[in-house]
Amino acid sequence: MSLDSIGRDVSGRTDLQEFPEITFHDTRRALMAGVPVQECRVHAGLVSYPDVLGLDAIEVKSGLDRKVLYGRPDRGTSGVIPAEGQSSELLRCISRGVFTLEESDRRPMEVHPLPFGPSGKWSSGPHQTSESSSNSLPKKGLEALREKEKKDLGQGNGGQMTTSGKAASVAPWIEQYEQLLRPDRDIWANRAVGNREALGDAGWALAMVYGFEPVQVPLKDVQALLALSPKQTQRVVDRLGFERTSGRGAVVTVDFSRLVHEQAEEEGWYNGPGLRAAEKARRVSDKKKAAGRRGTRHGYAAYRVHQHRELVAQAIEDPEWRRKVLELSEERLSEALEVWVSQHDGELPEWVLMVFGALRAHKDRLDVAATYSDAIAEAETEEHKRDLAKLKARLVDAKPADYVRMWTEPVDVPDTPAVLLEEGKEGTSGSPLRTQPAREVDPEALAAMKVRLGISVPG
Incomplete structure (x- = not known):
């Protein structure tokens, strides 16, 4: 283990003290001093494989589950890996890593093992060695x-x-x-x-x-x-x-x-x-390949379509594409889309663009939902307010699949649920409850949207 890998703090400053090579003897002394076993396992994994970078690789080399390593941030529990820029007794975390589909913005998790010395580290409490056994095996307290x-x-x-x-x-x-x-x-x-x-x-x-x-x-x-x-x-x-x-x-x-x-x-x-290590290493390799593939336009399209393939297939008129969407793996679908793009001046099929549109609408749903706040404030009756609040909540809680479903329905429907607040719905102040310009809405389309949302809006 070189000085560059262990003797540099997170600001890039090289420590004055040079550490000798770190070995399993450091891990063993830490175990005897009461450092938690799982932290010691990570230390030993990093000592065994000093070039390891990334959470997946640390998981493989330590033999531990990523929930143990990374903790559960959603539950407020910390893992074995210290916070970025921090150190535990055995580990120094330079970076917790950043994952994006853009390779240029990606950074792997970087953790270095630290030395563990004898002075001042071990407790001096009494430990008795039992003499009750009659055999002659060595006793090691x-x-x-x-x-x-x-x-x-x-x-x-x-x-x-x-x-x-x-x-x-x-x-x-x-x-x-x-x-x-x-x-x-x-x-x-x-x-x-x-x-x-x-x-x-x-x-x-x-x-x-x-x-x-x-x-x-x-x-x-x-x-x-x-x-x-x-x-x-x-x-x-x-x-x-x-x-x-x-x-x-x-x-x-x-x-x-x-x-x-x-x-x-x-x-x-x-x-x-x-x-076990081979299986974990294979999964890491597959994830790296998938990340590289999803960084391309056709690969990202295959990834998102594959997530909702049964819904998307319902809206595809071409039977060959419908079959591919239903049967092909994400990787094979990406290859099929890559061929299509190469033959159509870099353009993706129309049904793929439809999925992208639905996902963009889902991403912007909070902006649309915000328009309901004023409408709720101006509603004339409590019943009307409750109905509008339900509509807003349904919009906020919608999952990507909900939007894909709405966009793939065969009936012609409004682009967003916001247009359900139609003509003639005015509060006592006389101002419209809608925040978007009025437009003609087909009654059948309006009914279809109401059924999909499962909400009855007063007329």
Whole structure:
């Protein structure tokens, strides 16, 4: 990891302090210090693949769902990724990204891993190692691991002492099984992929901290590492298939040795990217292709028509185009429209322009709806006001498909619902309730529009 990628703040200023290479040892120390497992997974994914850019790619490499990464802004919940320009203990977010169909305006999400040092980071609270087990497996409490790492790395250097050399002697499995510890492996998925087992966040965190040889660990340390309640910790340990004792000094035998036995290593059972990462990578590739295609006029047309293809097909007189709209995928429809455009001086078919018109009308519906406010204020009766308010609400709440439906009806109807406020509807002040110039409206068309809107306007 270069200085350019981690030692530059969001304003472009290079930090004076140069960080050494960031490795899984930083991730492991953060786990032992109580940094949330999911944040550590993102950190490990970025360490494994330092050139990763974009939310989709981070999702693939961390093995986490985008709702975990990005949060739910609509619900006010934050995700693992910090706000733009901010840092967490392990991650620095340069940009949260911007997605538009215009490629020149697009920016990928950019997040960098940060080093994590021993000084001042680890709690010094008491951690007891149980002596109740009668077998001779090594016992590794978190406090003992912390002390050993501090002793080997040295004190007082904070974030500078983050890597390599002596750290390898503390956790040799980090280098030995680096491929297996990458969080995008199927074995660390939180949901099973096909018939493959999935050990999830908990399995990955325990393997990162304790390695792949059987060790005895106090249950309370596993609980602290995973940040779970005692009951949840017991359920997770049982699900992972580990033996444990009960009682106040309960001990867990953490044993991932089966993942690294000779045949597993030779045949690569666990250390490849796996089905889940491949499927996510394929979806990312498809999205990139779709974004590029939708940046063209014919590709964008195919995208919007495909969203409402059953409605659009009803208004297409040409049986060949009707069949294509109903049967072709968005990509194939885009190709068909591209051929048409090339043969017709760059013009799209009339029915496509109709869809664009409907979508533009939907986009401008709030401007049209605003004209009803004055009409409501000038209405003579409460009943009239309620009817006008219903009409305005229906207009505001309309979805794109509602407008496409109105524009694709075979009957000739007014361009917008606003013209339903027709001649002769005047308030006590004598001013018209309509805000648009009066025009002749066919009674059948007016009736058809009323039926579509499901609203009765007083005459």
